[in-house]
Amino acid sequence: xxxxxxxxxxxxxxxxxxxxxxxxxxxxxxxxxxxxxxxxxxxxxxxxxxxxxxxxxxxxxxxxxxxxxxxxxxxxxxxxxxxxxxxxxxxxxxxxxxxxxxxxxxxxxxxxxxxxxxxxxxxxxxxxxxxxxxxxxxxxxxxxxxxxxxxxxxxxxxxxxxxxxxxxxxxxxxxxxxxxxxxxxxxxxxxxxxxxxxxxxxxxxxxxxxxxxxxxxxxxxxxxxxxxxxxxxxxxxxxxxxxxxxxxxxxxxxxxxxxxxxxxxxxxxxxxxxxxxxxxxxxxxxxxxxxxxxxxxxxxxxxxxxxxxxxxxxxxxxxxxxxxxxxxxxxxxxxxxxxxxxxxxxxxxxxxxxxxxxxxxxxxxxxxxxxxxxxxxxxxxxxxxxxxxxxxxxxxxxxxxxxxxxxxxxxxxxxxxxxxxxxxxxxxxxxxxxxxxxxxxxxxxxxxxxxxxxxxxxxxxxxxxxxxxxxxxxxxxxxxxxxxxxxxxxxxxxxxxxxxxxxxxxxxxxxxxxxxxxxxxxxxxxxxxxxxxxxxxxxxxxxxxxxxxxxxxxxxxxxxxxxxxxxxxxxxxxxxxxxxxxxxxxxxxxxxxxxxxxxxxxxxxxxxxxxxxxxxxxxxxxxxxxxxxxxxxxxxxxxxxxxxxxxxxxxxxxxxxxxxxxxxxxxxxxxxxxxxxxxxxxxxxxx
Amino acid sequence: xxxxxxxxxxxxxxxxxxxxxxxxxxxxxxxxxxxxxxxxxxxxxxxxxxxxxxxxxxxxxxxxxxxxxxxxxxxxxxxxxxxxxxxxxxxxxxxxxxxxxx
Amino acid sequence: xxxxxxxxxxxxxxxxxxxxxxxxxxxxxxxxxxxxxxxxxxxxxxxxxxxxxxxxxxxxxxxxxxxxxxxxxxxxxxxxxxxxxxxxxxxxxxxxxxxxxxxxxxxxxxxxxxxxxxxxxxxxxxxxxxxxxxxxxxxxxxxxxxxxxxxxxxxxxxxxxxxxxxxxxxxxxxxxxxxxxx
Numbered sequence: 001x002x003x004x005x006x007x008x009x010x011x012x013x014x015x016x017x018x019x020x021x022x023x024x025x026x027x028x029x030x031x032x033x034x035x036x037x038x039x040x041x042x043x044x045x046x047x048x049x050x051x052x053x054x055x056x057x058x059x060x061x062x063x064x065x066x067x068x069x070x071x072x073x074x075x076x077x078x079x080x081x082x083x084x085x086x087x088x089x090x091x092x093x094x095x096x097x098x099x100x101x102x103x104x105x106x107x108x109x110x111x112x113x114x115x116x117x118x119x120x121x122x123x124x125x126x127x128x129x130x131x132x133x134x135x136x137x138x139x140x141x142x143x144x145x146x147x148x149x150x151x152x153x154x155x156x157x158x159x160x161x162x163x164x165x166x167x168x169x170x171x172x173x174x175x176x177x178x179x180x181x182x183x184x185x186x187x188x189x190x191x192x193x194x195x196x197x198x199x200x201x202x203x204x205x206x207x208x209x210x211x212x213x214x215x216x217x218x219x220x221x222x223x224x225x226x227x228x229x230x231x232x233x234x235x236x237x238x239x240x241x242x243x244x245x246x247x248x249x250x251x252x253x254x255x256x257x258x259x260x261x262x263x264x265x266x267x268x269x270x271x272x273x274x275x276x277x278x279x280x281x282x283x284x285x286x287x288x289x290x291x292x293x294x295x296x297x298x299x300x301x302x303x304x305x306x307x308x309x310x311x312x313x314x315x316x317x318x319x320x321x322x323x324x325x326x327x328x329x330x331x332x333x334x335x336x337x338x339x340x341x342x343x344x345x346x347x348x349x350x351x352x353x354x355x356x357x358x359x360x361x362x363x364x365x366x367x368x369x370x371x372x373x374x375x376x377x378x379x380x381x382x383x384x385x386x387x388x389x390x391x392x393x394x395x396x397x398x399x400x401x402x403x404x405x406x407x408x409x410x411x412x413x414x415x416x417x418x419x420x421x422x423x424x425x426x427x428x429x430x431x432x433x434x435x436x437x438x439x440x441x442x443x444x445x446x447x448x449x450x451x452x453x454x455x456x457x458x459x460x461x462x463x464x465x466x467x468x469x470x471x472x473x474x475x476x477x478x479x480x481x482x483x484x485x486x487x488x489x490x491x492x493x494x495x496x497x498x499x500x501x502x503x504x505x506x507x508x509x510x511x512x513x514x515x516x517x518x519x520x521x522x523x524x525x526x527x528x529x530x531x532x533x534x535x536x537x538x539x540x541x542x543x544x545x546x547x548x549x550x551x552x553x554x555x556x557x558x559x560x561x562x563x564x565x566x567x568x569x570x571x572x573x574x575x576x577x578x579x580x581x582x583x584x585x586x587x588x589x590x591x592x593x594x595x596x597x598x599x600x601x602x603x604x605x606x607x608x609x610x611x612x613x614x615x616x617x618x619x620x621x622x623x624x625x626x627x628x629x630x631x632x633x634x635x636x637x638x639x640x641x642x643x644x645x646x647x648x649x650x651x652x653x654x655x656x657x658x659x660x661x662x663x664x665x666x667x668x669x670x671x672x673x674x675x676x677x678x679x680x681x682x683x684x685x686x687x
Numbered sequence: 688x689x690x691x692x693x694x695x696x697x698x699x700x701x702x703x704x705x706x707x708x709x710x711x712x713x714x715x716x717x718x719x720x721x722x723x724x725x726x727x728x729x730x731x732x733x734x735x736x737x738x739x740x741x742x743x744x745x746x747x748x749x750x751x752x753x754x755x756x757x758x759x760x761x762x763x764x765x766x767x768x769x770x771x772x773x774x775x776x777x778x779x780x781x782x783x784x785x786x787x788x789x
Numbered sequence: 790x791x792x793x794x795x796x797x798x799x800x801x802x803x804x805x806x807x808x809x810x811x812x813x814x815x816x817x818x819x820x821x822x823x824x825x826x827x828x829x830x831x832x833x834x835x836x837x838x839x840x841x842x843x844x845x846x847x848x849x850x851x852x853x854x855x856x857x858x859x860x861x862x863x864x865x866x867x868x869x870x871x872x873x874x875x876x877x878x879x880x881x882x883x884x885x886x887x888x889x890x891x892x893x894x895x896x897x898x899x900x901x902x903x904x905x906x907x908x909x910x911x912x913x914x915x916x917x918x919x920x921x922x923x924x925x926x927x928x929x930x931x932x933x934x935x936x937x938x939x940x941x942x943x944x945x946x947x948x949x950x951x952x953x954x955x956x957x958x959x960x961x962x963x964x965x966x967x968x969x970x971x
Contacts, residue, residue, distance in 0.1 A: 661788025663781045667720075668712045668885050671892055678900060691802045691842070693912060694905055699806045699839065701901045703813050703832075705893040710817035713886035718822040718868060722829045725860065726813050729836050732852070740843040743915040745941045748845050748934075749949075752942065755848075755855050756953045760960030762860045766867045767967030773871055774970070 001053040012142035015039035020136035033122040036135035044111035071096035083211035098152035102515040106149040113281045116485040121273040123481035141167035153214040164283045165192045172270040181269040188263035195253015202246030222296045223517040244304040251287030257315045268330040272375030280367035288344045292353045296517045309349025313441040316342030320448035325576035352429035354509045362418035365492035366410035373404035376478040387459040389467040396475040403486040410493040412450035418497030450542040454549035696737035703730035717779045728758040809835035847935040
C-alpha cells in the first residue's frame, strides 16, 4: 500500500490535466465535478489507507522507526560541487516522497479537508462562470500542496511551495474580469515571492554546506552532530541561525506573518471555498510545516527561535485587533487566520512543535468550517459580504447557523471543542518555558479572538435583518452538497481536539514524537505549570469575551451599541478599521520606492544607454560617416568632376574663339597650317 | 638675255600661288574666293609642267591633267554651294554666313 | 630679227609671265566679280602660253578649253545668275587681310628663296620623251606630245583616269543637288 504513495499527488494533477487541457470545454458540469472531486476523493481514501499502513508499521516504542521514502527518479543530476563539510561530492536532487508521522498528519488534513471543500464548491460555484477552470485550478492546487508535504527534500517542497503560490494567484484572481481580484492575486504572488527569495537562500546555504537537500541526509546528521551548523555563518549568525532565519522569512511570506501578511486579507477577493481551502486550511500552513520539518535547525538556533515566537505572538495580537473593526465577514475570518497562524509560530518558536501541528490540524477544521459557513451566508445573501447588511439569518439558514456556532466556539477555545485543547497547549508551552510576556499576549489574543468571532456571529445571525427586500426574499438555506461538508467539518471541529489531551493521553504528541529530533546536547528547560489552571484561566477569559460580545451585539441589539463603542474611541476605531494603515505604509515606502527605482532605471536605460550610448554612437557614426562621406563626395569626387568641367569649360572658352564662323578665318588657319608644315619640311631637309 | 630656267617658272608659280592664297584668305566676296582657288590650282599646274620639262618626264603633264579635272569638278560644286548660299542669305558676302560661329 | 630668234623664248616668257601675274592681281583686287572673272580668263590664257613654252602643247590646249571655255563660262553664268544689282559698299578685304598679306609675302620671299636654292641639272635631257611613245610592238612612235600624253594616260595611268571620271560624275551630281531649288 505504501508503494502507492506517489499516486496521491498524481491524482489531482491528472484531474487538472483532464479538466484543464484534454477535456476542456467538452464535458458537462456534472462530469467536471465528478473528475475533480473524484480524483481528490480517491487520493483521500488512498491517504487513509497508506497512513493506516504506515502507522501500523511503527513499532510501539519508536525503536528502530524508519520513515518511508520513495525516490521516483533522478531529477537534477547537478554533478560535483564543493561543499564545506564533505569536500567535493556529487550533488543530485532526486524526485521522491517521504512518509513519516508529520507528513501523515498533514496528508490527512489536506486530503480530507480538501475533499470536503471540493464537494462544497460544486454547490457554491454551480451558478458561476468558469466552473471547469475553477476545478482545474483547485485540483492543480491540491497536487502542488501534496507535493509540498510529501516531498522528501527541500527541493521538492519548493516545487510544491511555488506551485501553491501560483494556484493561489490563479484562484484569487479567479474573477479576472473585475478590477480588484487580479490586483489581489498579483499582490499575493509578489509578497510570496519576497519570502521565497529568503527560502531559496536558505536552501543554497544547505547545499553549500551539506551538498544535498534531502531531509534524511541532512536532518538526522545535524541531530547527531550539532556542531556541524553551530559554527560561524553569515551576518553574525551561526549557520543554523542563518538557515533558520532564511526559512522563517519564507514562512512569513507563505503563512502571512508580520511583515508579509498583507496579501491575505486582499486574497478574500477569490471565491469563498478558495479562501477556505487555501487561505485557511492548507497553503498558509505550509510555512508552519516547513519550520516543524526543520525543527533540528531551529533547536540549534535559539535566537531565531525566539524571534519566531515573538513575531508569531505579535502577529496574533495585531491581526486579532484588526478583526475587531472589520465589517466584511470574510475579512474578519482572514485576519482571524493570520492571528491563529501566529499562534502556530509562537508554538514553533517555543519549541512546542507538536503543539503547532496540533493547532494546525484543529484550525484547518474549524477555519474551513467558518469559511464555508460564511460562504453559505454569502450565497444566501446573493453575494453580499458586509455584515452590516445581515442580521437575523438564524431563521433562514438554520444549518449554517448551527455549524457556524460550532466553529466559533471551537476557535474561541471553549471546552469541549477542538480549539480549546490546541490553543491551551500552546499557552501551556509558553508558560512552561517561562515566557510570561508571550503567554500574556497569547491570552489577550484569545480574548480578542473570542470577542470578534462572536461579534461577527451575532451581527450575522442575530437581531433583525438589515438588508434590502430583494435580499430578504432571496434568503435560503444552502443545498445539501454544501451543508453536508459543513456538518462533517463540524464533527472534526469538535473531535479533533480530543487527539491532543494534555499529559500522557496526548496521542498527537506521541505520534509526532519521532519527527522531533533531539539534537545532542540541547536541553529543554521546562517549568512545571499546571495545565488545568491555565485551561481554567483561558476558559474564563474566553467566556468573558463572548459575554461582552453578546452584550454589545447579541440578541436584538443590532449595531447601535457597537456604533456607540466605536464613537467612544474614534481614533482607535479608525486605526483598527484601516488595518493600522500598514498597506498604505508599504505603498508609500516600498512600492513607491520600487516604482521610482524602476522608472529611474528605465530612464537611465532609455535616456543614457539607449539615448546617449546607443543612439549617440549611432548618431556619431552615422553623422561622422555621412559627414565624412559627404565631404569626400563634395570636395573630392565633385571636385574632380567639377575640375574636369572647369578645365573643359576654360579650354573650350579658349578654343571657342577659333570658331568665328568666318570662312575666311578658317582658310587662314588652313594656310597657316600649311605654312607650319612647310617649315617642318624645311627643317627636316636642312637637318 | 639669260636663259629661261625652271627657276623662272617656279617664281611665277610662287607668285601666282601667293596671290591666290591671299585672295582666298582676304576677300569677302565668295565668287572672288572661288576664282582665287582657281589661281592656286593654276600655279600648281605651272609648277608641274616646269618640272616635267626639267626631267623629261610625262608624268608631270599627266598629273596636271588630273589637277585640271579636279579643279573643274571643284569649281562646279563650289559654285553650286555659292548658289545655295545666295538663295539662303541673298548675299554672297562671306561675313554674313556665320552659322558656324561659336 | 636675230635678237628675236635668240631671245624669243625669254621675251615670250617674260611678257606672258607678267600678264599672268598682273591678271592674277586683278582677279584678287577687283571689286566687281565680273571684272575679276575677265582677269582670271586672261590669267588662264597667259598660263596656257607658259605651258607652250615648256613643250606641253596638249596641256596648253586643255587649259584653254577646260579652264577658259568651261570653268570661266561657268563662273560668268553664275555671276550673271546672282544678279547683283548693286555692289555692297563694304570693305573689299576682310579683317585678316594684313595677316594674309604677311603670309603671302613670307611665302613668296622666304620660301621662294629657299626652294630656289635647289640646283637642277640640264633641262630636258631627253626631249624625245615628251613627244614619243613606245607602242605595243615596242616601236618608238614619234607622233607628238598629244599622242605621247594619250598613250601614257591610257596605259600607265589608266586607273587614275577612271577614278577621275568617277570623280567628275560625283561632282556633277553634287552640283545638280546643290543647285536644286528646294
